[in-house]
Amino acid sequence: MNFLMKAMRWMSGRYGTDDFSRFLMIAGLAASVLTMVFRIPLLSIMGLFFVTYAVMRGLSRDHSRRLKENQWFQKKKYKVTQTYYRWKNKLQQRKVYRYYKCPSCKQKLRVPKGKKKIKITCPNCSAQFVKQT
Numbered sequence: 009m010n011f012l013m014k015a016m017r018w019m020s021g022r023y024g025t026d027d028f029s030r031f032l033m034i035a036g037l038a039a040s041v042l043t044m045v046f047r048i049p050l051l052s053i054m055g056l057f058f059v060t061y062a063v064m065r066g067l068s069r070d071h072s073r074r075l076k077e078n079q080w081f082q083k084k085k086y087k088v089t090q091t092y093y094r095w096k097n098k099l100q101q102r103k104v105y106r107y108y109k110c111p112s113c114k115q116k117l118r119v120p121k122g123k124k125k126i127k128i129t130c131p132n133c134s135a136q137f138v139k140q141t
């Protein structure tokens with residue numbers, strides 16, 4: 009039996025890589041690179057931990073647990089990317105629109121800029137308030 013066959017047999021039934029493992033690998037490598045620049049020992053330990061955890065996940069045979077971890081990661085990733093795109097959108101539109109919060113229901117409202125004083129009607133609760141745009 010050659011080496012490749014042995015390696016394939018050894019890896020069969022193991023979890024392999026997923027999005028969470030890739031993230032851990034990249035985070036671990038980034039922490040290692042940052043350690044070389046800033047020389048913070050804690051960062052080095054964190055990097056080593058992330059890479060070790062990613063490898064251990066890949067070699068694990070407990071698929072259901074690894075899938076749960078990956079689902080948890082996907083939820084967090086979704087939240088972060090949604091927040092990022094919301095902020096990016098807001099930043100791109102800041103010259104054209106102005107954002108206010110409704111004083112009664114706290115709904116976020118977007119109004120066109122440069123209209124001077126306008127009466128804003130909340131589409132959620134119909135409350136009206138005057139603002140300078």
Ligand SMILES: [Zn+2]
Pocket residue numbers: 110111112113114115130131132133134135
């Ligand atoms: Zn409202």
